[in-house]
Amino acid sequence: SAACASHFGSGWVWLVCxxxxxxxxxxxxxxxxxxxxxxxxxxxxxxxxxxYYVDRRQARPDYVQAFWHLVNWEFVDLNAQAALFSWKGVSGGPAQTKAPEARAPPDVKGRPGQ
Structure with missing residues (x-):
């Protein structure tokens, strides 16, 4: 919520793996x-x-709170599992195709555990 409400200007806030x-x-x-x-x-x-402007005007934090009631966490979890499965490969060993190289996230303030 804090990352979404405090995002400067317009754009997107992403949960990624x-x-x-x-x-x-x-x-x-x-x-x-x-x-x-x-x-x-x-x-x-x-x-x-x-x-959010039509429904919430300038109240971005209210929009973010309403957003959480719409998230389908099962779908998010299934996508995460599918990604890990494809990166590890069907056999559970190294990926069959080259996975994207992991990089430090551009916004480390929002990293879980920090």
Whole structure:
């Protein structure tokens, strides 16, 4: 919630995972995407004004609280499991195709555990 409500300007806040299954919260602006940094997006919150202004005006934190009631966590979890399965390969060994190289997230403030 804090990452979404405090995002400066317009853009997106993402829950992503890397090839090791580590979760991160990253921010992007404009047409930015965590895919270009080698992360798999699991969930995104649109924090552009068009997403909430008609219903909430300037109250982005209220919009974010309402957003959490709409998240399908089963779907998020299934996507995370599918990503890890494909990165490890069907046999459970090294991936059959090269996985994206893990990089430090651009916004380490939102990293879980920090």
């Amino acid at each position: 890397d090839t090791l299954g580590e979760l991160y919260i990253v921010h992007s602006h404009d047409a930015g995407s965590p895919l270009r940094d080698g992360y798999l997006p699991l969930l995104t919150c649109d924090v552009w004004e068009h997403a």
